[in-house]
Structures are given as structure tokens and as C-alpha cells.
Amino acid sequence: MESSNVIELKNIHYRYDRDLVLTNINLAVPRGAFLGIVGPNGSGKSTMLKIILGLQKPRKGSVLLFGQQQSKFRDWERIGYVSQKANAFNSGFPATVYEIVASGLTKKAGLFRMIGNKRRPQIEKAIRAVSMEDFQDRNIGELSGGQQQRVFIARAIVSEPDVLILDEPTVGVDSKNVQTFYDMLERLNKELSLTLMLVTHDIGTITNKVTHVACLNNTMHFHGSTEDFEQVKDSELSQFYGHDVQRLHHDHEHSHEAPTR
Numbered sequence: 547m548e549s550s551n552v553i554e555l556k557n558i559h560y561r562y563d564r565d566l567v568l569t570n571i572n573l574a575v576p577r578g579a580f581l582g583i584v585g586p587n588g589s590g591k592s593t594m595l596k597i598i599l600g601l602q603k604p605r606k607g608s609v610l611l612f613g614q615q616q617s618k619f620r621d622w623e624r625i626g627y628v629s630q631k632a633n634a635f636n637s638g639f640p641a642t643v644y645e646i647v648a649s650g651l652t653k654k655a656g657l658f659r660m661i662g663n664k665r666r667p668q669i670e671k672a673i674r675a676v677s678m679e680d681f682q683d684r685n686i687g688e689l690s691g692g693q694q695q696r697v698f699i700a701r702a703i704v705s706e707p708d709v710l711i712l713d714e715p716t717v718g719v720d721s722k723n724v725q726t727f728y729d730m731l732e733r734l735n736k737e738l739s740l741t742l743m744l745v746t747h748d749i750g751t752i753t754n755k756v757t758h759v760a761c762l763n764n765t766m767h768f769h770g771s772t773e774d775f776e777q778v779k780d781s782e783l784s785q786f787y788g789h790d791v792q793r794l795h796h797d798h799e800h801s802h803e804a805p806t807r
Contacts, residue, residue, distance in 0.1 A: 549613030552577050552709050552741050553598055558607035560593055567593050569765045580735040580742045582756035584749050586787045589763040591745045592713055599627055599711070626702035626710040630717055643697050644682045647672055650701035672704035675738065676730060691718030692727060709741045716748065724748065728755050761786050
């Protein structure tokens with residue numbers, strides 16, 4: 547029987563040159579969770595994601611994917627990933643939204659085999675999931691940063707993974723559209739039963755979206771339900787971050803982190 551946790555990290559340590567980036571990291575991501583990973587810059591959040599994806603090898607500890615040791619895991623299509631640099635490409639790149647999303651199926655279809663019309667419903671479903679159906683024939687370079695990021699999320703989910711990992715996906719998203727972007731992620735989590743892992747700086751904004759929170763600053767300072775995270779005092783959170791952090795909750799739907807140094 548497969549584990550109820552899709553991802554588990556056990557006693558992970560990671561060193562970069564002489565610097566210990568991650569110390570004794572333990573993390574369990576239940577199936578169907580929407581996990582928000584927060585912490586200051588340089589706290590090891592992106593490194594932790596790369597370790598999960600097998601892009602970095604920990605100095606100590608183990609990674610389990612769907613209950614299986616990472617070294618034996620082969621079904622990588624079950625995990626989708628959108629990096630910080632997903633939309634950092636030449637804006638003149640000659641590809642439509644449809645073509646970009648379809649490229650997420652090349653591994654399944656074979657790199658040199660054309661993706662036929664039988665895949666069209668699957669591709670269009672992914673495009674609809676991120677509300678970009680009106681733009682599917684538009685060149686990717688003509689879109690805003692937020693629209694491009696939606697397209698890359700569609701590309702990551704077109705192969706119908708069980709887990710989607712997002713590394714600061716709102717970089718390049720206009721501030722007035724950030725809330726609708728998080729609404730879309732919440733919808734993907736609930737309607738597609740997609741487990742989400744999201745690295746973000748928007749502490750206050752995400753707490754009414756995510757089901758779980760992990761607060762990382764080289765070690766794991768907090769890992770639990772959103773309800774329990776809401777009980778963490780701002781003074782404790784500031785200790786985790788190493789600088790003052792105040793969460794504004796007067797309008798919970800549009801609350802945000804207001805860090806001061």
C-alpha cells in the first residue's frame with residue numbers, strides 16, 4: 547500500500563562548500579495537501595526543493611517519494627515542477643501557448659514524435675485549468691509575466707502529475723494579480739486533487755489558501771497545519787526569520803507580510 551505522504555524528508559543535511567545550508571530537515575507532505583514553504587532569502591528553501599527533485603544530493607538523510615526511496619524512484623512524471631526562472635527566456639521565442647503546454651508531453655510521446663490530435667483534449671484541459679484558453683493561439687512572448695507563469699504551470703500539469711512543486715511562482719506577477727494567481731492555485735489543489743508545494747514570501751496572503759505551512763531558515767522552525775501556524779506569535783516568527791515580521795490580518799482575504807529591518 548502506498549504511503550499517505552507523497553514526499554518525506556528525514557534528517558536532511560546539505561552543505562555548500564563550507565556552509566551548512568540545511569540542518570536536520572524533517573518534512574512530511576500528505577496527499578492532497580497545499581503546503582506553503584516560507585522563510586527569508588538564503589534560508590535553503592530552493593535547495594530543499596532541488597533535493598526533493600534529485601537535483602542536489604544531501605550530505606545526510608533520506609528522501610522518500612510516494613513511500614519509495616528516492617534512489618529507486620523512476621516515475622518522475624508524477625512530480626511537476628515550475629522553477630523561479632521558468633519565464634526567463636527570450637520574449638521573441640516563436641511558440642504559442644498551446645505549443646508550450648504541449649511540450650510538457652514530449653517525454654510521454656517521445657522527443658522526436660509529433661504530439662497528435664488525440665492529445666489535444668489533454669492539452670486544452672491543462673490550459674483551461676489555468677484560465678488561459680482565450681490565449682492558446684497567442685505567442686508566449688506577447689503575454690505578461692503572470693500570464694507566462696500560468697502557461698508554465700499548465701505545461702507542468704499537462705502530464706497529470708500527482709504533485710506540483712512551485713518555487714516562488716509570483717515573481718514577475720503584477721501585485722494586483724497576485725491574489726487571483728493564488729486563487730487559481732487553490733482551485734488546482736481542490737478541483738484536480740493536486741498536491742501543491744509552494745515556496746513563497748507572501749506569508750499573510752497564503753494562510754487562507756494553504757492547508758499546511760513549513761517555516762524554514764536553515765533548519766525547520768515550524769511544520770504543521772495552517773491553523774497551528776496562525777497561533778504562532780509574530781515575535782516567534784521574527785525569531786525564525788532573524789528580522790522583524792508582522793502579519794497583517796485586518797483583511798484576511800488580502801492580508802500580507804510586512805517585513806521591516
